[in-house]
Amino acid sequence: MTKAGSDIDTRPSGAKRPYIDRVSAKELDDWFAKRGYPAYRRRQLASWLERQVTETRHMTDLPLALRTELEADFRFDHLEILRRQESADGETVKYLVALDERHQVETVSLRYRHGHSVCVSSQSGCRMGCTFCASSRRGFGRDLRAAEMLAQLRLAAEDRGERVSHVVLMGIGEPFDNYEETLDFIRRANAPEGFGIGARHITVSTVGLVPEIRRFANEGLAANLAVSLHAADDTVRRRLLPVARRYSLDELMAACRYYLTKTSRRLSYEYALFQNVNDQPAAADELASLLRGQRCHVNLIPANPVPGSDLTPSDPKRIERFRQRLEERHITVTVRRSLGGDIEAACGQLRRDAGS
Ligand code: SAH
16 A cells, blocks of 8 residues: 555656666666667666665766656656755754655754764654644655655765764654665665665664564664653653554553563663653653663653644753753663754754745
Protein backbone atom coordinates (compact mmCIF):
# COMPACT_ATOMS: atom_id res chain seq x y z
CA MET A 1 0.00 0.00 0.00
CA THR A 2 1.27 3.46 -0.76
CA LYS A 3 0.70 6.40 1.52
CA ALA A 4 -0.86 9.68 0.52
CA GLY A 5 0.93 11.27 -2.38
CA SER A 6 4.11 9.21 -2.19
CA ASP A 7 3.64 7.63 -5.56
CA ILE A 8 1.96 10.36 -7.49
CA ASP A 9 3.96 11.37 -10.51
CA THR A 10 3.66 15.10 -10.93
CA ARG A 11 5.98 15.42 -13.88
CA PRO A 12 4.62 16.27 -17.34
CA SER A 13 4.70 12.86 -19.00
CA GLY A 14 2.37 11.61 -16.29
CA ALA A 15 3.46 8.03 -16.90
CA LYS A 16 4.63 5.98 -13.94
CA ARG A 17 8.36 5.99 -14.25
CA PRO A 18 10.54 4.05 -11.84
CA TYR A 19 12.90 5.91 -9.52
CA ILE A 20 16.39 5.77 -11.00
CA ASP A 21 17.94 4.20 -7.90
CA ARG A 22 15.38 1.39 -8.00
CA VAL A 23 16.17 0.36 -11.58
CA SER A 24 18.20 -2.80 -12.04
CA ALA A 25 21.66 -2.71 -13.61
CA LYS A 26 20.43 -4.93 -16.44
CA GLU A 27 17.58 -2.59 -17.31
CA LEU A 28 19.92 0.39 -17.35
CA ASP A 29 22.42 -1.47 -19.55
CA ASP A 30 19.62 -2.22 -22.02
CA TRP A 31 18.40 1.37 -21.91
CA PHE A 32 21.84 2.75 -22.81
CA ALA A 33 22.50 0.07 -25.43
CA LYS A 34 19.18 0.67 -27.14
CA ARG A 35 19.96 4.36 -27.51
CA GLY A 36 23.47 3.72 -28.79
CA TYR A 37 25.31 5.45 -25.97
CA PRO A 38 28.90 4.30 -25.37
CA ALA A 39 29.40 2.10 -22.32
CA TYR A 40 31.27 4.77 -20.39
CA ARG A 41 28.12 6.88 -20.19
CA ARG A 42 26.40 4.03 -18.42
CA ARG A 43 29.38 3.78 -16.06
CA GLN A 44 29.24 7.51 -15.34
CA LEU A 45 25.62 7.23 -14.29
CA ALA A 46 26.37 4.12 -12.22
CA SER A 47 29.11 5.96 -10.41
CA TRP A 48 26.71 8.74 -9.38
CA LEU A 49 24.18 6.22 -8.16
CA GLU A 50 26.86 4.36 -6.21
CA ARG A 51 27.68 7.62 -4.49
CA GLN A 52 23.98 7.93 -3.59
CA VAL A 53 23.43 10.83 -5.96
CA THR A 54 19.96 10.71 -7.54
CA GLU A 55 19.61 14.33 -8.70
CA THR A 56 20.57 15.04 -12.31
CA ARG A 57 21.86 18.55 -11.59
CA HIS A 58 24.85 16.94 -9.87
CA MET A 59 25.60 14.63 -12.81
CA THR A 60 27.65 17.27 -14.54
CA ASP A 61 29.68 14.84 -16.66
CA LEU A 62 26.55 13.63 -18.48
CA PRO A 63 25.52 15.66 -21.53
CA LEU A 64 22.34 17.63 -21.05
CA ALA A 65 20.57 15.73 -23.84
CA LEU A 66 21.24 12.45 -22.11
CA ARG A 67 20.01 13.83 -18.81
CA THR A 68 16.80 14.95 -20.47
CA GLU A 69 16.32 11.54 -22.03
CA LEU A 70 16.91 9.85 -18.71
CA GLU A 71 14.43 12.15 -17.03
CA ALA A 72 11.79 11.22 -19.59
CA ASP A 73 12.02 7.55 -18.67
CA PHE A 74 13.02 7.53 -15.01
CA ARG A 75 12.25 9.55 -11.95
CA PHE A 76 14.99 11.58 -10.30
CA ASP A 77 14.95 13.54 -7.07
CA HIS A 78 14.71 17.30 -7.31
CA LEU A 79 15.43 18.85 -3.96
CA GLU A 80 15.48 22.57 -4.15
CA ILE A 81 16.22 25.11 -1.43
CA LEU A 82 13.28 27.52 -1.28
CA ARG A 83 14.52 29.52 1.67
CA ARG A 84 17.72 29.70 3.70
CA GLN A 85 17.86 31.24 7.14
CA GLU A 86 21.02 31.67 9.15
CA SER A 87 21.13 32.25 12.90
CA ALA A 88 22.78 35.41 14.19
CA ASP A 89 25.81 33.48 15.46
CA GLY A 90 26.19 31.69 12.13
CA GLU A 91 26.18 28.26 13.77
CA THR A 92 22.79 27.17 12.55
CA VAL A 93 21.29 27.29 9.08
CA LYS A 94 17.74 26.20 8.36
CA TYR A 95 16.63 25.28 4.85
CA LEU A 96 13.11 25.05 3.56
CA VAL A 97 13.39 22.38 0.91
CA ALA A 98 10.97 21.48 -1.88
CA LEU A 99 10.76 17.75 -2.59
CA ASP A 100 8.29 18.11 -5.44
CA GLU A 101 5.56 20.51 -6.46
CA ARG A 102 3.48 19.76 -3.39
CA HIS A 103 5.72 18.70 -0.56
CA GLN A 104 8.29 20.51 1.50
CA VAL A 105 10.39 19.87 4.59
CA GLU A 106 12.93 21.70 6.68
CA THR A 107 16.52 20.62 7.24
CA VAL A 108 18.86 22.11 9.80
CA SER A 109 22.64 22.30 9.62
CA LEU A 110 24.55 22.87 12.85
CA ARG A 111 28.18 23.65 12.41
CA TYR A 112 30.46 23.94 15.37
CA ARG A 113 34.06 23.37 16.32
CA HIS A 114 33.85 19.61 16.47
CA GLY A 115 31.87 18.92 13.38
CA HIS A 116 28.93 19.44 11.14
CA SER A 117 25.69 17.93 12.25
CA VAL A 118 22.59 17.74 10.06
CA CYS A 119 19.09 17.38 11.41
CA VAL A 120 17.19 15.42 8.79
CA SER A 121 13.43 15.26 8.16
CA SER A 122 11.97 11.83 7.46
CA GLN A 123 8.42 12.85 6.55
CA SER A 124 6.69 15.94 5.23
CA GLY A 125 4.42 16.68 8.18
CA CYS A 126 3.79 14.18 10.92
CA ARG A 127 1.02 11.88 12.08
CA MET A 128 2.02 11.71 15.74
CA GLY A 129 0.18 14.87 16.84
CA CYS A 130 2.41 15.77 19.81
CA THR A 131 0.73 18.78 21.40
CA PHE A 132 3.92 20.82 21.79
CA CYS A 133 5.48 20.23 18.38
CA ALA A 134 4.97 22.46 15.34
CA SER A 135 5.71 19.62 12.92
CA SER A 136 2.28 18.08 13.50
CA ARG A 137 0.37 21.31 13.11
CA ARG A 138 -0.49 20.95 9.43
CA GLY A 139 -1.01 17.26 9.36
CA PHE A 140 0.73 14.72 7.23
CA GLY A 141 1.98 15.09 3.65
CA ARG A 142 4.05 12.10 2.70
CA ASP A 143 6.94 9.84 3.60
CA LEU A 144 10.39 10.74 2.31
CA ARG A 145 12.45 8.33 0.27
CA ALA A 146 15.87 7.39 1.59
CA ALA A 147 17.35 9.23 -1.41
CA GLU A 148 15.58 12.42 -0.33
CA MET A 149 17.04 12.12 3.15
CA LEU A 150 20.51 11.62 1.66
CA ALA A 151 19.95 14.64 -0.56
CA GLN A 152 19.38 16.73 2.58
CA LEU A 153 22.88 15.77 3.73
CA ARG A 154 24.27 16.69 0.34
CA LEU A 155 22.63 20.08 0.19
CA ALA A 156 23.83 20.99 3.69
CA ALA A 157 27.38 19.80 2.91
CA GLU A 158 27.41 21.76 -0.32
CA ASP A 159 25.97 24.93 1.13
CA ARG A 160 28.27 24.91 4.15
CA GLY A 161 31.32 23.68 2.30
CA GLU A 162 31.93 21.05 4.92
CA ARG A 163 31.36 17.32 4.99
CA VAL A 164 28.67 16.05 7.31
CA SER A 165 30.09 14.38 10.41
CA HIS A 166 26.91 13.72 12.41
CA VAL A 167 23.32 12.96 11.50
CA VAL A 168 20.30 13.28 13.75
CA LEU A 169 16.93 12.07 12.53
CA MET A 170 15.17 14.72 14.57
CA GLY A 171 13.69 16.90 11.88
CA ILE A 172 10.10 16.74 10.74
CA GLY A 173 8.33 13.42 11.00
CA GLU A 174 8.50 10.21 12.95
CA PRO A 175 11.33 8.13 11.48
CA PHE A 176 9.85 4.84 12.70
CA ASP A 177 6.56 5.66 10.98
CA ASN A 178 8.62 5.52 7.78
CA TYR A 179 10.73 2.60 8.93
CA GLU A 180 12.07 1.01 5.72
CA GLU A 181 13.19 4.26 4.12
CA THR A 182 14.74 5.42 7.39
CA LEU A 183 16.74 2.21 7.72
CA ASP A 184 17.79 2.37 4.08
CA PHE A 185 18.90 5.96 4.68
CA ILE A 186 20.97 5.05 7.75
CA ARG A 187 22.70 2.21 5.91
CA ARG A 188 23.47 4.40 2.89
CA ALA A 189 24.64 7.37 4.98
CA ASN A 190 26.91 4.93 6.79
CA ALA A 191 28.23 3.13 3.69
CA PRO A 192 31.88 3.92 2.88
CA GLU A 193 31.01 4.41 -0.81
CA GLY A 194 28.20 6.76 0.22
CA PHE A 195 28.67 9.40 2.88
CA GLY A 196 30.81 7.25 5.15
CA ILE A 197 29.31 8.66 8.33
CA GLY A 198 30.11 6.40 11.27
CA ALA A 199 27.03 4.63 12.66
CA ARG A 200 27.90 5.96 16.10
CA HIS A 201 27.51 9.44 14.67
CA ILE A 202 23.98 8.72 13.50
CA THR A 203 21.07 9.11 15.90
CA VAL A 204 17.47 8.24 15.26
CA SER A 205 14.81 9.68 17.54
CA THR A 206 11.44 8.02 17.99
CA VAL A 207 8.29 9.13 19.75
CA GLY A 208 8.18 5.60 21.14
CA LEU A 209 6.72 3.23 18.55
CA VAL A 210 7.08 -0.05 20.39
CA PRO A 211 7.13 -2.63 17.56
CA GLU A 212 9.70 -0.59 15.63
CA ILE A 213 11.96 -0.19 18.67
CA ARG A 214 12.06 -3.98 18.90
CA ARG A 215 12.63 -4.27 15.18
CA PHE A 216 15.45 -1.72 15.30
CA ALA A 217 17.07 -3.69 18.12
CA ASN A 218 17.30 -6.66 15.76
CA GLU A 219 18.96 -4.78 12.87
CA GLY A 220 22.51 -5.19 14.16
CA LEU A 221 23.23 -1.50 13.58
CA ALA A 222 25.53 0.58 15.73
CA ALA A 223 23.46 3.74 15.28
CA ASN A 224 22.15 5.51 18.37
CA LEU A 225 18.56 5.41 19.48
CA ALA A 226 16.82 8.24 21.33
CA VAL A 227 13.34 7.80 22.74
CA SER A 228 11.07 10.77 23.41
CA LEU A 229 9.85 10.05 26.89
CA HIS A 230 8.76 13.47 28.23
CA ALA A 231 6.93 11.93 31.20
CA ALA A 232 7.31 8.98 33.54
CA ASP A 233 3.59 8.86 34.19
CA ASP A 234 1.03 7.52 31.70
CA THR A 235 -1.54 10.28 32.32
CA VAL A 236 0.95 13.10 31.77
CA ARG A 237 2.51 11.33 28.82
CA ARG A 238 -0.87 10.86 27.15
CA ARG A 239 -1.52 14.57 27.49
CA LEU A 240 1.71 15.41 25.70
CA LEU A 241 1.98 12.54 23.23
CA PRO A 242 -1.19 11.04 21.74
CA VAL A 243 0.86 7.96 20.80
CA ALA A 244 1.03 7.15 24.53
CA ARG A 245 -2.60 6.08 24.26
CA ARG A 246 -1.45 3.35 21.92
CA TYR A 247 1.51 2.16 24.00
CA SER A 248 1.68 2.36 27.77
CA LEU A 249 4.89 3.18 29.59
CA ASP A 250 5.08 -0.45 30.69
CA GLU A 251 5.08 -1.60 27.06
CA LEU A 252 7.53 1.13 26.07
CA MET A 253 9.93 0.26 28.88
CA ALA A 254 9.76 -3.43 27.99
CA ALA A 255 10.75 -2.56 24.39
CA CYS A 256 13.57 -0.32 25.61
CA ARG A 257 14.90 -3.04 27.90
CA TYR A 258 14.73 -5.44 24.97
CA TYR A 259 16.78 -2.98 22.90
CA LEU A 260 19.36 -2.64 25.69
CA THR A 261 19.73 -6.38 26.15
CA LYS A 262 19.81 -7.14 22.47
CA THR A 263 22.29 -4.46 21.42
CA SER A 264 24.43 -3.93 24.54
CA ARG A 265 24.26 -0.28 23.65
CA ARG A 266 23.16 2.73 25.62
CA LEU A 267 19.83 4.40 25.11
CA SER A 268 19.00 8.10 25.24
CA TYR A 269 15.75 9.42 26.59
CA GLU A 270 14.60 12.86 25.56
CA TYR A 271 12.63 14.83 28.06
CA ALA A 272 11.36 18.34 27.19
CA LEU A 273 10.45 20.33 30.27
CA PHE A 274 7.13 22.12 30.66
CA GLN A 275 6.32 24.18 33.69
CA ASN A 276 4.16 22.39 36.26
CA VAL A 277 3.36 19.64 33.79
CA ASN A 278 6.38 17.35 33.93
CA ASP A 279 9.06 19.36 35.75
CA GLN A 280 8.08 18.98 39.43
CA PRO A 281 10.46 17.33 41.92
CA ALA A 282 8.06 14.38 42.16
CA ALA A 283 8.24 13.97 38.36
CA ALA A 284 12.04 13.77 38.59
CA ASP A 285 11.74 11.10 41.28
CA GLU A 286 9.31 9.13 39.19
CA LEU A 287 11.60 9.36 36.18
CA ALA A 288 14.58 8.22 38.23
CA SER A 289 12.74 5.18 39.50
CA LEU A 290 11.39 4.33 36.06
CA LEU A 291 14.92 4.27 34.61
CA ARG A 292 16.73 2.82 37.61
CA GLY A 293 19.32 0.26 36.56
CA GLN A 294 19.03 0.99 32.82
CA ARG A 295 22.15 1.76 30.78
CA CYS A 296 20.79 5.07 29.65
CA HIS A 297 21.23 8.76 29.45
CA VAL A 298 18.59 11.45 29.90
CA ASN A 299 18.72 14.45 27.63
CA LEU A 300 16.68 17.29 29.08
CA ILE A 301 15.38 19.67 26.44
CA PRO A 302 14.58 23.21 27.47
CA ALA A 303 11.20 23.36 25.76
CA ASN A 304 10.86 25.73 22.86
CA PRO A 305 7.78 27.85 22.54
CA VAL A 306 5.34 26.75 19.89
CA PRO A 307 2.60 29.25 19.08
CA GLY A 308 -0.88 27.98 19.80
CA SER A 309 0.22 25.55 22.50
CA ASP A 310 -0.92 26.14 26.09
CA LEU A 311 2.26 24.64 27.50
CA THR A 312 4.81 26.92 29.12
CA PRO A 313 8.50 26.07 28.83
CA SER A 314 10.13 25.52 32.23
CA ASP A 315 12.38 28.33 33.36
CA PRO A 316 16.14 27.73 33.67
CA LYS A 317 16.01 27.46 37.47
CA ARG A 318 13.47 24.66 37.35
CA ILE A 319 15.45 22.90 34.62
CA GLU A 320 18.57 23.02 36.78
CA ARG A 321 16.68 21.74 39.81
CA PHE A 322 15.25 18.87 37.77
CA ARG A 323 18.69 18.01 36.45
CA GLN A 324 20.23 18.01 39.92
CA ARG A 325 17.50 15.83 41.34
CA LEU A 326 18.06 13.21 38.63
CA GLU A 327 21.78 13.32 39.19
CA GLU A 328 21.34 12.82 42.92
CA ARG A 329 19.39 9.72 42.00
CA HIS A 330 22.31 8.47 39.89
CA ILE A 331 20.80 9.11 36.49
CA THR A 332 23.22 10.29 33.80
CA VAL A 333 21.76 13.53 32.57
CA THR A 334 22.62 16.46 30.33
CA VAL A 335 20.72 19.55 29.27
CA ARG A 336 20.50 19.98 25.52
CA ARG A 337 21.93 23.24 24.27
CA SER A 338 19.24 24.98 22.29
CA LEU A 339 20.46 26.22 18.93
CA GLY A 340 18.85 28.23 16.22
CA GLY A 341 15.94 29.55 18.30
CA ASP A 342 16.11 32.90 16.52
CA ILE A 343 15.30 31.27 13.19
CA GLU A 344 12.87 28.73 14.64
CA ALA A 345 15.25 25.90 13.93
CA ALA A 346 15.19 24.45 17.43
CA CYS A 347 13.47 21.22 18.54
CA GLY A 348 9.79 21.21 17.75
CA GLN A 349 9.88 24.35 15.63
CA LEU A 350 10.24 22.81 12.17
CA ARG A 351 7.34 22.81 9.76
CA ARG A 352 6.44 21.27 6.46
CA ASP A 353 5.93 24.59 4.69
CA ALA A 354 6.58 28.31 4.92
CA GLY A 355 3.22 29.03 6.57
CA SER A 356 2.56 29.60 10.25
N1 SAH B 1 9.43 12.10 15.89
C1 SAH B 1 10.68 12.00 16.60
C2 SAH B 1 11.62 13.18 16.29
C3 SAH B 1 11.07 14.49 16.81
S1 SAH B 1 12.08 15.87 17.03
C4 SAH B 1 10.42 11.94 18.09
O1 SAH B 1 9.29 12.17 18.49
O2 SAH B 1 11.34 11.63 18.84
C5 SAH B 1 13.21 15.54 18.28
C6 SAH B 1 12.79 15.92 19.71
O3 SAH B 1 12.28 17.25 19.86
C7 SAH B 1 11.71 14.99 20.25
O4 SAH B 1 12.09 14.51 21.50
C8 SAH B 1 10.53 15.92 20.38
O5 SAH B 1 9.60 15.46 21.32
C9 SAH B 1 11.21 17.20 20.78
N2 SAH B 1 10.35 18.39 20.67
C10 SAH B 1 9.29 18.59 19.88
N3 SAH B 1 8.74 19.80 20.11
C11 SAH B 1 9.49 20.39 21.06
C12 SAH B 1 9.43 21.66 21.73
N4 SAH B 1 8.51 22.55 21.42
N5 SAH B 1 10.37 21.91 22.66
C13 SAH B 1 11.33 21.01 22.94
N6 SAH B 1 11.43 19.81 22.36
C14 SAH B 1 10.51 19.49 21.43
